[in-house]
Amino acid sequence: MTLLRILTSAHGFIGVLATAALLHPAILMRKGRPLSRGAKYSIALSTLFAVAAFAMGILIYEDYRSHVKRVLFSVNPTAGYFFETKEHLAFVVVSLAVGGAVCAFAAPNKAPQLRRAAAAAYLTASLLATVVGCLGTYVTAVHSFAE
Amino acid sequence: MTDDRREALAFSGLVFGLTSSLAYLLERLYERLRAGRGAPQLVISEVHATFYWRATLAAWLGLVVALLVYRSLRQVTPGATRWMMVLLLILTPVATWWAVQRP
Numbered sequence: 739m740t741l742l743r744i745l746t747s748a749h750g751f752i753g754v755l756a757t758a759a760l761l762h763p764a765i766l767m768r769k770g771r772p773l774s775r776g777a778k779y780s781i782a783l784s785t786l787f788a789v790a791a792f793a794m795g796i797l798i799y800e801d802y803r804s805h806v807k808r809v810l811f812s813v814n815p816t817a818g819y820f821f822e823t824k825e826h827l828a829f830v831v832v833s834l835a836v837g838g839a840v841c842a843f844a845a846p847n848k849a850p851q852l853r854r855a856a857a858a859a860y861l862t863a864s865l866l867a868t869v870v871g872c873l874g875t876y877v878t879a880v881h882s883f884a885e
Numbered sequence: 886m887t888d889d890r891r892e893a894l895a896f897s898g899l900v901f902g903l904t905s906s907l908a909y910l911l912e913r914l915y916e917r918l919r920a921g922r923g924a925p926q927l928v929i930s931e932v933h934a935t936f937y938w939r940a941t942l943a944a945w946l947g948l949v950v951a952l953l954v955y956r957s958l959r960q961v962t963p964g965a966t967r968w969m970m971v972l973l974l975i976l977t978p979v980a981t982w983w984a985v986q987r988p
Binding site: 799800803807808811812815818819822825826827829830833834835836837838839840841842843844845846848849851852854855856858859861862866869 | 888891892894895896897898899900901902903905906909910913925928929933936940943944947966967969970974976980981
């Protein structure tokens with residue numbers, strides 16, 4: 739078990755956690771009610787998990803490029819292209835999560851429509867994160883770092 | 886901070902999320918229209934700096950637009966917020982289709 743496989747697994751686990759966590763703010767804010775303290779913690783942590791998963795992906799990318807990418811494309815070009823797709827969608831997920839967090843924390847109590855809109859942002863982020871997670875799982879199943 | 890300013894800030898946050906996402910996808914569209922689908926050899930040898938530039942530019946554009954929206958807004962109308970919700974929800978299938986079709 740190499741360090742890279744540990745980091746890859748951690749990246750995947752945090753990504754799956756972020757996918758589930760991003761749904762929580764969407765559920766909490768769906769009716770636009772003012773945020774409780776717990777809800778604020780939930781929104782902040784959900785966004786942090788998404789950012790952390792993204793950051794871990796960037797951290798291990800160079801090693802992926804050196805050790806995995808070439809073989810991945812030779813074994814299964816579709817999986818190689820799916821990895822590129824994963825990157826694009828991951829950026830969109832983080833953008834929406836950050837934007838939703840700003841909206842959720844800034845919206846005054848008398849503006850339920852803004853919290854509902856933030857909920858829509860988190861729902862979109864969660865759905866896209868699900869796609870990212872599925873793509874990542876498939877790519878890892880095809881080829882990953884050596885043991 | 887007054888409620889009007891907080892509403893403007895909140896709406897600007899949503900604008901940032903939507904604009905930076907769309908900007909990224911449009912950048913990718915431009916690259917694909919210009920160069921076509923990359924051959925595997927080229928994708929393998931591509932440095933990651935292109936992704937960093939694309940992401941940074943998209944985030945910067947999102948920030949600029951959000952700041953402009955914040956400056957112009959004093960009161961967010963319910964209609965504008967509804968439109969934002971619709972656009973955000975439409976983004977899911979559009980972004981997924983686009984990213985899958987044009988990696």
